[in-house]
Amino acid sequence: MDLKKRVEQCLGPDNLVVSMIECQGDLSVEVPKRSVVDVMRLLRDTPDLGFNFLSDLFGVDNLDLNKPKKKPTKKTEEGAETEEEPEEKGPFPPRYEVVYLLLCLERNERLQVKVRVEESDMEVDTLTPVWKAANWPEREVFDMFGIRFKGHPNLKRLLMWDDFPAHPLRKDYPLEGQGEERHLIYDD
């Protein structure tokens, strides 16, 4: 059976699917934030899904997508695209999303599971009890986006140093930094 239908069958009854998008064969499911761990358990343990491998976990900042686009002049002729986009943009106001890439080793199927995170409530349940592999990626998401993971065993910065003031992968963080103090100061 089609993966989309199977996922719907599995998650649908409990109203766990917010939306589903397919892009070039990659299926992505958006699920409510508060039940993400349950969804993962379901996806892992349901026999005909069996997504038993957490391939990756990362965050995306949709700040620029939320902005009204300057497209009117340029992209109007692109009818097909502009029609599609609002659909995707419907639930956009939540600024961040955390994406989980799942993999079923038996059937070699991949599934993207998304969770939207609002700026007012930047906390997601941790996935470490389900997959240990979520450990460092969650730390990295915390480091880069400032999204906290409730119940994470060791939630501290991973790549940046501890007292780094910003979260660099946010879209409002400029490429050249915000003029932070240089970490190494040599006095001559």
Add this chain to the structure above:
Amino acid sequence: MNQNPTPQTGHDTGDYVTVNIGPSHPAMHGTLRVVALTDGESLKKVDPEIGYLHRGVEKLGESLTYHQFIPITDRLNYCSAIPNNVSYEMAVEKLMGVEVPEKAQLIRVIMMELARIADHQVCIGILGVDLGAFTPFFYLIIQREEIYEIFEWFNGARLTNTFGRIGGVDADLPDDFEQRWEELKPNVRKANDETEKLLTHNRIWMDRTIGVSAFSAEDALNWGFTGPCLRACGVKRDLRIDEPYCMYDKFKFEVPVGKNGDVFDRYIVRMIEMEESLKIIDQAYKLYKEMPADAPLMARVPKVIKPPAGEVYSALESPNGELGFFVKSDGSAKPYRIRIRPPCFMIYQAFPELVEGELIADLVACLSSLNVIAGELDR
């Protein structure tokens, strides 16, 4: 990074001593740091720290165009740049729905397998060096130089190849490729043989590697292992076979599988993979020769690449494991978000579990056998 790492229990005063291994330590290759709480020689608690080579590649990707990001991917796993390039190109091609011509795919296969050999040679060589056997490193690295020579004659660079373009490859194989390849093949085999002779059956080597930092298959899957490290644990998982890309389904090759997931198995798996790579290149080159000389190498892609809005994830089997690129596009000429799924990021996070309770010497062996490349670890 935290500046004051782990002032753990018994901080130097009680029974335990905190030893700071790295980042400037011969076995840490200048970019990793492990804070270890030791009881004499044995490790009680291990806290790896990364970020010493963090260059903000993902952020950088958001400010460059799709083409301009290709050279940046060279710098991920600098031991084998080509699979990185190809993985990224495949992700963008998937996003655009471009079909790459077969001849270009064959060239990609040939080059990627060469890069795989080079990567494994470095990994095994370094493993030897870290366990005190210097000589195999040189035998292997000399052959790697020859592989780099092929790269150089292919598109002009040895290490950071910037291989291929979105939609195909930028050059055909050089005319003397066959001659170089026929010269290289026996030499690589010979170097591997010599390494085997010096190491594999040597009891010192076996004692140092067998049973060291062993890992069960379930744990490995739970921790997100991929690549040789997962196969050493006994899971037959290879993206080249499971999710074939680049015509890998047309080649016949074995996927070596270990049993214990210890250092020895990782070493043996890599050794056998090199041999299999040689076979794949032979088959790919045979197919390549059957193609007409003017067969297309590039798909038709616009000069300015503007994929439609959407997001895809595409992965391939890099020498270290599953190297995936998640590309999100908002329809403009620059990617909206590029996420790199580096294989050794997932592998290295299990490092404390792998080495805790073992000796300092095992830490070094384990680290080398995981083939942690800081370039793709920190990005």
Add this chain to the structure above:
Amino acid sequence: MAKPVVKKEYTLSERIYLWEILKGMKLTWGHFWFNFKACWRPGPHTIPTCWQYPEDRTREISPIFRGEHMLQKDDKGREMCIACGMCAKICPAKCITIKKAKRKEGEEDKYAGKTYPAAFEVDLLRCIFCGFCQDVCPKEAIVLGQEYEFARYTKEECLLDKRKLLLNYRRAKEEGKLRPPRKRVPVVPAPPKPEKAEGAEAKEGKAAAVGKAKKKPVAKKKVAEKEE
């Protein structure tokens, strides 16, 4: 956690250390003896696998090696660059700076194009030698040569201005190390007639988004035809 350790059975020759050690020593002795004999050869390149670099430059550099930049001149000795700025635009490291100028009367034997770069600077400290500039150049004016010795004393010397770039070309020409003309990579041929409208649309600067849906199967078919 319980770690599954399956003990590998050692064979007898593995168990007594000495046998394998002696085998290994035989191998290393072979290498030593081979290289020891090679040592006595005259000249710097004695050991076959090692180049004694500053003295021994016999290693062949690939003619398409991506080394130091140069600005080419055409066979009439005119500068080929037309200062279109493509290289500066594509450069991922943003190391190229070009100032455009219009060719004046009487300068036809100096510049090939109607425009020429009044200033052309390549910052070697920024360059990552990806080769995109030479790929994108419409006139094959900027190319990367075989020169690979980049050590300089000052930062200023690392800034290649136009004079140095042209000097690089002259030196390469004298040494016969010019880069061979670029080979055009064969591209999947354009879609056949009925699809022409689509192709034209795409040519008009339409985003790939629309073109792709229709182009893709065609391209595939084309490849299939080629195969046959």
Add this chain to the structure above:
Amino acid sequence: MDDWLIAIIKVVGIWVWVLLIAVVMTWVERRGAALIQDRPGPNRAGPFGLFQPLADGIKLFTKEEIIPTNAQKLLYIMGPLLFSLPAFSAYAVVPFGDKIILGGKEIILQVSDVNVGFLYILAIGSMGVYGVILGGWGSNNKYSILGGLRSTAQMVSYEVPLGLALLGIVFVYGTFSLRDISLAQQGTFLGFLPNWGIFKQPLGFILFIVAAYAEANRVPFDLPEAESEIVSGYHTEYGSMRLGLYLFGEYVNLVTISGIIVALYFGSWHMPYIDLGAYLGPISWGIVSFCIFFLKVSFFLWMFVWVRWTLPRFRYDQVMGLGWRGLIPLALFNIFITALFIQLTV
């Protein structure tokens, strides 16, 4: 000539000679390693890079001497001295030739023929460990301490099999004096073998050479300075000539150990099957025996290099296991067999 003058000449002569060998060894080591690894090695200073040790010496002497801030100064300074002095003095009882007759005076080519030579070597040899442990402790560096500890445990452990292996030789030759043992190795054994220690004590020889490698901290037992694990072990914090003393001390140790191996197991200055001493004059025989002895020594020195660039390194617990569970029982077995054999034959 007076006896004391001869003694001084011998002491100074052999001291300079051993130092010279040690210096050349630094070159041989690197050059040999390079050739084994398909590369030329140091070849810039002088012909074949022969002056490389000289350049290194100049470098070590002229470098700034740094004492780490929190180091224990006295121990830190004493470390290299305590390591190199025993190394130099251990050669005193090892012969370097038969004898030479000058002006009717018979001069034995040995600094001093102590009748308990073995005990002297074992005693002096075990002094070296103080240099290592004090240096490691005094540096106030965790890696140094680890290296010092490793070295201590290893050297103490391997002294036991070393001594036990030597006992076999004592049983066979019935003397503690290295010169007497050397003299006893002339002629043939069982009619066709040279009358060398190795043929009488093959197992003992293997045990001895393994234990000797461990005593000298050489690969595969180079844990105290295992570069990839504990940076440089006990001499991590050392620089300039203090480091030089450690390195020279190590090479001098190698010369001493090779000398002992040759004197005990490889027939000292005797050629197999030929008694050159009978054909040559007293002076020329003295020189020839010296040359034969050092040819054999250089073979074993080369063995150290050769093995080093072939083998990986043991792990700490494996070294201990091999010493206590492998070598010591074997050494005891060797003694038992030897004793039984002697009992049966005599």
